[in-house]
Amino acid sequence: MTRAAAAGEAPRRAGWGRLARTGGMLATPRAALAALERTSEGSGMIGDVVIFILLRFVATRLRELVVIVWAGFEGSGRLALPQILQLLQQAVFLDLVVILGAAVVISVGAGRRRRADRDIELGAACWLPLGALGTAAELVNFARPGLPQALWDGVVLAGLAWTLGLVVLAITAARRRELASS
Amino acid sequence: MSAAPPPPAVSPPAPEVPARARRVGAALWGGLLVLGVLQASWLSCHCDEVRPVGYAAPDFTRPGIEGGTITLSELRGQIVLVDFWATWCGPCQQSMPAIQRLYDKYKAQGFTVLSVNTEGRGIEAKARGFAAHFGLTFPVVVGDSALMALYRVTTIPHLFLIDRDGIVRGYENGLASVQSFEASLERKLKRVLARGGPRSPTNPAHPGPGSGAQ
Numbered sequence: 001m002t003r004a005a006a007a008g009e010a011p012r013r014a015g016w017g018r019l020a021r022t023g024g025m026l027a028t029p030r031a032a033l034a035a036l037e038r039t040s041e042g043s044g045m046i047g048d049v050v051i052f053i054l055l056r057f058v059a060t061r062l063r064e065l066v067v068i069v070w071a072g073f074e075g076s077g078r079l080a081l082p083q084i085l086q087l088l089q090q091a092v093f094l095d096l097v098v099i100l101g102a103a104v105v106i107s108v109g110a111g112r113r114r115r116a117d118r119d120i121e122l123g124a125a126c127w128l129p130l131g132a133l134g135t136a137a138e139l140v141n142f143a144r145p146g147l148p149q150a151l152w153d154g155v156v157l158a159g160l161a162w163t164l165g166l167v168v169l170a171i172t173a174a175r176r177r178e179l180a181s182s
Numbered sequence: 183m184s185a186a187p188p189p190p191a192v193s194p195p196a197p198e199v200p201a202r203a204r205r206v207g208a209a210l211w212g213g214l215l216v217l218g219v220l221q222a223s224w225l226s227c228h229c230d231e232v233r234p235v236g237y238a239a240p241d242f243t244r245p246g247i248e249g250g251t252i253t254l255s256e257l258r259g260q261i262v263l264v265d266f267w268a269t270w271c272g273p274c275q276q277s278m279p280a281i282q283r284l285y286d287k288y289k290a291q292g293f294t295v296l297s298v299n300t301e302g303r304g305i306e307a308k309a310r311g312f313a314a315h316f317g318l319t320f321p322v323v324v325g326d327s328a329l330m331a332l333y334r335v336t337t338i339p340h341l342f343l344i345d346r347d348g349i350v351r352g353y354e355n356g357l358a359s360v361q362s363f364e365a366s367l368e369r370k371l372k373r374v375l376a377r378g379g380p381r382s383p384t385n386p387a388h389p390g391p392g393s394g395a396q
Contacts, residue, residue, distance in 0.1 A: 018207070019203075019207030019208050019211065020199045020200075020203045020204045020207055021203075021207070022207045022211070023203045023205065023206035023209070023210055024200065024203030024206075024207065026210065027200065027202040027203050027206040028203050031200055031203070032203060035199075052210075052211075055214050055218065056214055056217075058218065059214055059221055060221070062222060062225060063221065063225060063232060066225055066232050067232045067234070070232065070233060070234055071234040071353055079358055135213050135214055135217060136213065139213060139216065142217065142220050142224075
């Protein structure tokens, strides 16, 4: 019997793999949150979100990255890394703010049942709608370049509203935790 | 008589993963993959639009800080270093003596500098003071945001080394250190000088970072 099974938790890799974990937060959030809360050693959600954010950064900023790297070969190569880091910072700033903000709200909402590590995982999970809608908008923009700014703003607002809904569900899930014995 | 031992704790079976979760997850990650592949394929077809060298330098005419106008294409036949800068820019100030040294060293071999202040009209007096302070003896013109957009200049100092045929052959963006900047620029200049005189009467058409005269 595995340690995870012995601990009475849903085995991390026995069903809720990366696809199900991330897709579950969008399609079946209550079940996904419950599964996430059942694990005792981390669900892997933070890793999922970090990988997603980095892949999205490369996919959406590929042109700029190529320009910087190519120009680095032609010009001063030492300046390429700071420029890439600056680009990364611009690209992920909102994402980090949303993840940390959601984690703080969940932690406060959980009251005495708060668990910092688990609340950050839940915060990361709640960010996924923003990432999904942003990726969809980027795909549309690739097919029909020049989407109006109002549409981009609408996508962000819709993503934030969705995220807010998930935060409420996450607080509910967090409040079902057992109180840690003192 | 002892009581029967309690039955061993049985962990509740984990609920099944909804198939919809997997499908949506696959769509999410698949969409990301498709986006990356599309971007990569676009880049492979539009390589010219992102390369920093090897395209015809967009022509422009701008007013000089000493009066009159200067047109880039009138300098054809010379090797031209187009330098975008501003008076408030610290790295630009650091780079100026190095550029002046290279100008002094190589001007006899057909090298010239076309220095472009990016602060727009009304900066002439300040730019003249700047040029006098650094002892600049090459021409300085007043640029604007349209010219910067034409060359896709978003940061300064930003320099383009243009060969005798009007093709951008070298590129510098930013300043890590004056020594490395000067060495890098001189290395590229020597490479262009080694190419010799103009090779063709016309430039290869190229979308480059902008095209056409301003």
